[in-house]
Amino acid sequence: MIMKLNSQEKKELDKFTKFLALKSTQIIVQSRLGEKVSTACKPQTTGTDWSILFQFNLNINDIPEVLVEGKKILNGEVLSSRLPLCIEISLRTVEGDHMVLETWYLSLSPEQCDPTARIIHTIYNHMGILLKSLVSVSRVIPAYKLSRRQGPESFVICYRMYMGEPLQQCLGEGFKNICVGQVCTPLGTFALSVSYRTKMTISPTQTGRDNSIMLKSDHFNTHVCTQIGEQEEKDNTSSLSDIMKIGAFADLKKKTLEYDMMMPSPPFSKIFKEKLSPNKCPVFPEAVNKEMENSEKYIDSSASTHTLEARMDSLTMVSTNDDFIMVDLKTPFANTNEKSELGKFYREWQSAPPLQAFVDVTPPEELDVAKQLATFESSLNEYDSVVQSLCSSVNNS
Amino acid sequence: MNARSQIFELTVEGRQADEAVASLFHTVLFHRSLGKFTYNDEGSYSVGTVGYTDVDCDFIDLTYVCCSSPSLEQTIRREINCFSEQLRGNEGTGMGQISLEFFQKKPSRWLFQPECIPWEVWTVRLELITLNNEGERQVCREKVGEMLTDKVLYIAEVMNRHDYLPKMPIQSELETVFDASYRDIQPYLFKVNYSISGPSSGSTVGSTMKKLIRETLSF
Numbered sequence: 236m237i238m239k240l241n242s243q244e245k246k247e248l249d250k251f252t253k254f255l256a257l258k259s260t261q262i263i264v265q266s267r268l269g270e271k272v273s274t275a276c277k278p279q280t281t282g283t284d285w286s287i288l289f290q291f292n293l294n295i296n297d298i299p300e301v302l303v304e305g306k307k308i309l310n311g312e313v314l315s316s317r318l319p320l321c322i323e324i325s326l327r328t329v330e331g332d333h334m335v336l337e338t339w340y341l342s343l344s345p346e347q348c349d350p351t352a353r354i355i356h357t358i359y360n361h362m363g364i365l366l367k368s369l370v371s372v373s374r375v376i377p378a379y380k381l382s383r384r385q386g387p388e389s390f391v392i393c394y395r396m397y398m399g400e401p402l403q404q405c406l407g408e409g410f411k412n413i414c415v416g417q418v419c420t421p422l423g424t425f426a427l428s429v430s431y432r433t434k435m436t437i438s439p440t441q442t443g444r445d446n447s448i449m450l451k452s453d454h455f456n457t458h459v460c461t462q463i464g465e466q467e468e469k470d471n472t473s474s475l476s477d478i479m480k481i482g483a484f485a486d487l488k489k490k491t492l493e494y495d496m497m498m499p500s501p502p503f504s505k506i507f508k509e510k511l512s513p514n515k516c517p518v519f520p521e522a523v524n525k526e527m528e529n530s531e532k533y534i535d536s537s538a539s540t541h542t543l544e545a546r547m548d549s550l551t552m553v554s555t556n557d558d559f560i561m562v563d564l565k566t567p568f569a570n571t572n573e574k575s576e577l578g579k580f581y582r583e584w585q586s587a588p589p590l591q592a593f594v595d596v597t598p599p600e601e602l603d604v605a606k607q608l609a610t611f612e613s614s615l616n617e618y619d620s621v622v623q624s625l626c627s628s629v630n631n632s
Numbered sequence: 633m634n635a636r637s638q639i640f641e642l643t644v645e646g647r648q649a650d651e652a653v654a655s656l657f658h659t660v661l662f663h664r665s666l667g668k669f670t671y672n673d674e675g676s677y678s679v680g681t682v683g684y685t686d687v688d689c690d691f692i693d694l695t696y697v698c699c700s701s702p703s704l705e706q707t708i709r710r711e712i713n714c715f716s717e718q719l720r721g722n723e724g725t726g727m728g729q730i731s732l733e734f735f736q737k738k739p740s741r742w743l744f745q746p747e748c749i750p751w752e753v754w755t756v757r758l759e760l761i762t763l764n765n766e767g768e769r770q771v772c773r774e775k776v777g778e779m780l781t782d783k784v785l786y787i788a789e790v791m792n793r794h795d796y797l798p799k800m801p802i803q804s805e806l807e808t809v810f811d812a813s814y815r816d817i818q819p820y821l822f823k824v825n826y827s828i829s830g831p832s833s834g835s836t837v838g839s840t841m842k843k844l845i846r847e848t849l850s851f
Contacts, residue, residue, distance in 0.1 A: 274683040276700050276816040278668035292667045294683040294700075361794050367663050368788035370684055374695045375781040383695075413785060416792030 240421055248358065248420060252314045254291070255362050255418075256341055259369060259427060260305045260396060261295050263322050263339050266373035267382040267392045272296075291363035293370075308396045315422050318343045321401045324378055328390045335405035336378040336392075337431035344426065349419035358420050365416040365427055372415050376431050406432045635733075635750040636795060640783050641757045644776050645769065646720045651689040652780060653712045653756050657732050657824075658687070658698035659784050660754050661708070663791045664734060665699050665819040666810070671803050682817060693777030696784065701817040711824035718828045719758060726760035730826035736798045737808040737821065746808070748821075751796060754787075 240248065265272055274294040308320065319342040325335045373379060382392045403410060410430050417426040611618075644652050667680030683700035698705060712730065719728045732754045738747040763769050798809045798820065810818045 271686040271688070271695075273685040273700060276667070276680065276683040278680040278816050279670060279678075290681055292679050292681050294681040356800075361792075364663055364791055364794070367682075367684075368791055371659050371662060371697050371784055372788050374686065374697055375784045379695065380693075414792075415788055419794075 248422060249313050251358060251362060253309060256309060256314055256320050257305045258291065258295050258366055259341060260322055261297055261301055262366065262369050263373060264301045264394050266379060267324050269382045269385045291366050293363060293366055304396060308398060315343055317398050319400060321397050323395050325393050326381065326390050327393055337376060337429055338401040339429045340401045341427050343423045345423035347424040348421055358418060361418040365418055368416045369427060376429060378431060401430060403430050406430055407434045409433045635753050637753045638790060639755045639757060642779060643759045643761055645763050645772055646760050648691045648776055649716045649719060649758055650712050651692050652776060653730055654708065655694060655696040655780050656756055656783055657708055659696055659787050660732060661819055662697055662699050665817050668816065668818050693774045694780050699817055701814060703814050704817055715826040724828045728826065728828035729755055729757040731755040732822055732824055734820045734822050739808060751798060
């Protein structure tokens with residue numbers, strides 16, 4: 236039996252539920268950032284009454300991006316009618332493999348309600364304990380250890396939020412369920428649970444199966460972000476003109492010497508740029524479409540446009556035959572004949588074959604033609620006399 | 633009224649003992665601590681917030697959460713250290729138990745000491761083992777981590793049953809329910825007890841347990 240709540244009580248309960256959901260998302264996402272969390276006890280609370288009330292007496296730092304994303308998902312509507320709320324944590328490797336590690340979900344069972352629960356004290360305190368349990372439990376689930384080992388060179392942990400039943404089929408065989416805790420209210424029982432993967436092997440079939448948008452959990456970590464950004468930039472523009480990096484124990488003086496000796500315009504610099512384009516072009520159209528569709532869902536939209544521009548640049552660097560410079564391969568242990576044959580064969584097929592009629596004709600050069608014309612002009616009288624003599628001989632005959 | 637009693641049994645290497653006990657006690661205390669109460673003139677009070685800190689174990693594959701209160705952490709560490717030193721000492725059998733007991737005080741009557749009534753007891757029973765090489769130690773490190781994971785999940789389960797907790801007291805009786813001696817946090821009143829099985833006691837670990845349970849339930 237659902238006890239009738241007056242409108243004020245209903246409103247309060249809805250607010251508590253909303254903040255329980257928002258704080259849960261913060262705790263879960265922060266626990267997967269790969270860093271140890273430490274917040275201070277605050278004996279004296281400051282701020283407005285409402286902001287203190289919705290902390291559940293637990294000092295949880297809010298990451299603004301996660302808060303915005305959470306509010307977007309909740310959409311300002313009454314949460315209890317739209318539950319479950321799911322927070323999916325997944326792993327993405329540098330190679331692009333993707334694996335869902337766990338799904339946390341806040342659900343409501345309307346049939347199990349506690350009509351005697353008084354809103355302010357009991358429910359509020361129970362929600363506080365539930366959040367504490369969530370903090371404790373999130374550290375002992377397998378994904379926690381993985382998240383502590385994440386890095387831009389190996390894999391990153393991502394999260395996404397959605398409303399609806401948890402997609403447990405992504406968790407592979409033998410996944411486990413744990414109920415973190417529950418709170419009985421006159422509306423029903425709110426339960427916070429997690430389903431997590433036990434088999435950690437990435438299979439190729441999982442790659443690219445899920446096309447929905449992923450949010451990197453270390454996105455807001457500005458330090459990591461700039462590092463990745465810089466790294467990509469360096470890869471794209473690497474050329475011989477870059478100043479060489481100095482080793483850890485190298486002599487600083489040597490650096491200036493090397494810089495002075497650097498050639499002003501490096502030969503074959505085009506080769507280095509063009510090397511990138513064939514790899515990038517095939518994946519480009521798909522990637523751009525996807526990014527354009529989903530760009531609104533990114534936490535930081537400027538970041539996505541930045542990558543888009545970078546890809547546009549890479550697209551313009553399409554290699555053509557004219558620019559191509561053939562470099563003869565010096566294959567180890569190969570004799571010289573084979574080398575030239577390969578080069579010859581390649582050149583032969585690079586352009587259309589010449590017509591047989593022109594095989595023996597040496598191509599005229601500009602200077603030769605002018606010279607020839609000059610000699611022809613100078614001996615113009617000679618030609619005239621020849622023609623006249625021919626004409627007279629015809630008349631004579 | 634009977635106190636709720638939970639008993640955890642663990643087999644660990646000597647150097648893991650402190651961390652094993654600390655991880656469980658701190659998880660319990662995190663749930664059983666509130667923000668500091670600040671009373672104002674009208675008799676109403678505001679409640680502070682509880683901060684938390686992740687702790688990586690050195691000898692166990694585990695990270696646990698404790699309240700961000702150095703003084704509370706020090707109290708617990710001191711108690712566990714005393715227990716661990718005796719447990720690992722030459723005189724013991726390598727078996728012992730330590731318990732975290734939450735209690736409330738009945739207001740003292742004339743001449744009598746206030747009566748302490750336990751309402752929840754968490755007991756960790758340890759048995760020490762000796763490992764021969766680093767390979768075994770690595771296995772043990774992971775195994776104890778897994779065992780403690782199960783215990784942490786169990787603690788969360790018990791906490792979310794929302795069983796009996798002492799009622800919020802009026803200001804004058806605050807210290808009959810809470811330990812108000814900490815500057816930054818307000819845990820429910822608790823004390824730590826421990827016992828070590830001596831070599832002569834032989835099979836008395838069980839009887840010590842029975843005695844302890846009898847003691848905790850006899851009110």
